[in-house]
Amino acid sequence: MEKENSKKELEQFEKTLAEIERLGENEKTRKEIEDLRKKISELKKKILSELTPWQRTKLARHENRPYSLDYIERLFTDFEEIHGDRKYADDPAIIAGFGFYKGIPVVVIGQQKGRNLKERQHRNFGMPQPEGYRKAIRVMKMAEKFGKPIFTFIDTPGAYPGIGAEERGQAEAIAYNLREMAKLKVPIISNVIGEGGSGGALGIGVSNRILMLENAIYSVISPESCSAILWKDQEHIKEAAENLKLTSKDLFEFGIVDEVVKEPEGGAHNDHDLAAKFLDEAMERHLKELMKLSGDELVEDRYKKFRKMGVIAGE
Amino acid sequence: MAFFRRKKFKNGLREKKRVVTDGQFTKCENCNTTFWKKDLEENLMVCPQCGYHFKIYSLDRLKMLFDDEKFEEFDEHLYSPDPFNFVDKKAYKDRLKDMEAKTGIKDAVRCAKGKIGGYDAIVVALEYRFIGGSMGSVVGEKITRMVEKSLELKIPLIIVSASGGARMMEGVLSLMQMAKINSALARLDEAGIPFISVLTDPTTGGVTASFAMVGDLNIAEPGALIGFAGPRVIEQTIRQKLPEGFQRSEFLLRHGMLDAIVDRRNLKEYIVRALKFFLTDAKK
C-alpha cells in the first residue's frame, strides 16, 4: 500500500517537473527544479528499498543486467580467456582467464549468461556443467602457483541438472572445488552480481571476501523450486522468496557477505558503467586489505570466515 | 568373516517406513517376499531373498560399525533455533519438535567415537527420518566439529550419508555448511588423516556436492540413489525419461564416481580392512 503511494507521488513529481521544465529554466524555477529532482531521486531509492524479495529476485535475473563479461570488460585490462578443463570439454557457462586489475596480474572466473537466444543457448543459461567447475579450479590452482589474486563473479541459476552432468560427476566437481578453494594461498574475492544459485554458485565461491550487489540474490534453492517442494504448487513463490532470506540485506545480517555494493538508480541494468564503478571501488578496497596477508594467513582467514556461518542453540 | 554378533541386532534394527509389518512378519518392498521380521533384522535389514537394502536408523548404523556396539556420542544437545522463522505448510519450529519426538534426536545426525576393529575412529551417521536427513546449521556444525576432532586426535573419520541435501528451512545458512565442512576436510586432507565416505540410499544435493564426494574412499551400499540433482528435477529440465538404473550406485560405479559398492553385510569388514591399509606403516 505504502509502495503504491510512493509510486503515485513519484508520478506526480515527475509530471510537475516536466511542466516546469517546459516553461524553461530561469532564476525563479531553478530552485524548484532542483528540489523536485532531489525529491524524485529520494523517492526512487525509497521504492527500491521497499522491493519484496521476489521483486528483487526478478531484478537479479533482469535480462539487461550486467553479466560477468560486462564487468570483466570494464574492470580488467589485457584479459585473455583460458578454455577447457584438460579432461573432457570447455564449458562456456564458466569463463576463466588472466588479466590485470589496476596493473596487478590476476585470475578471473565468472559464470556467464547470454544476452540473446543464441548466446543463452551457447552459455546454457549460465548453468555450468562439471567441466566448468573443473576448469575453474584448474585455473585457480594456476593462480596460486604463481601467487596471483583471484576474482570470481557469481551469476547462475544453478549447476545444470542433466543426464550427462550427473554421469560426469556434477556433485564431485562442486565438492572438490569447495575443498580445494579452501586451501588456496592467494586472496580470493567473490562478487555476487546476479543470481547466486545454490551449490552451483558456491562452487566458485569459497573466498576471503564475498561482495554482493544490492539487488543480487543468493539462495539454497530458487523460490519456484522451494514452492514446488514445500507447498506442492506454484502459488507460493513470493512466500518462498520471503522465507528463504535471499536478499543482500539478509545475507549481510547473517554474516555471510562482507559488503553490500550499491547499484545505480533503479538497478544495475540501468547503467552498466556505473554498476562496474561501484563494484570496482569495493573490490579495490578489499584486495588492498587481503594483499597484506601471507598465504597461510589467507587460508586461516577463509577458514574462520566459513567456520562461523550458521545459527545453532543448545550448547 | 562375521564381525557382528548377530544376537545384538534383535532389538536394534527396525525400519518402520519401508517395511510393511504385520506383527511378526515383514514384506520386502522390492521382491515381495515375506519374512520373519527377526530374520530381516538379523540380516542387517538386507532382504535375504534379493539383497535389497532397507533404510536404517543412524543409531543402528553406529551399533553396526563400532566394536561391541560401544561408542561415545557428541553434541547431542545442539538444536536449530529456527533463525529465519520459516513457515511453509507447517512452521519449521513445529516440524523440528515433531521430528525430535519421532526420532529421539534433535537434528538429523549422530556423531560418535569408538573403536572399529580395534582402531580408534569417528563415525558420523545421518538420520534420514529427520526431515530427509537434510543439512542445516546443526548438521553442518556437528560434522565440522567431528572433522576437527578427527584432526585433533589424529584418528580416521567415517561419514555415512543418507540425505536429501541442504535444508531449505535454513536457506543460505544451510548452503554455507557445505563450504564450512569442506574447508575443515581440506585440513584433514592436508594432515593425511583418512576419511571414508559411505553413501547410502539416498544421498543427493548439497550433501553429495560437499563432504560425501571427497572421501579418500567413496563407497556406496548397493542400489542407493546418489546424485547432485534429484531425478524429478532432471526429468523436468530435459523433458525426457531417465534411463533405467540412472543415479543408482551401480550407475555411478560404471561412470567412475565410486571406488566400490559394498554390501551392508560386508561393510564393517571392508572398513576395518581399509583402516588397516591406511594406518599400517609401509616401512615397518
Ligand SMILES: [Zn+2]
Ligand atoms: Zn527382497
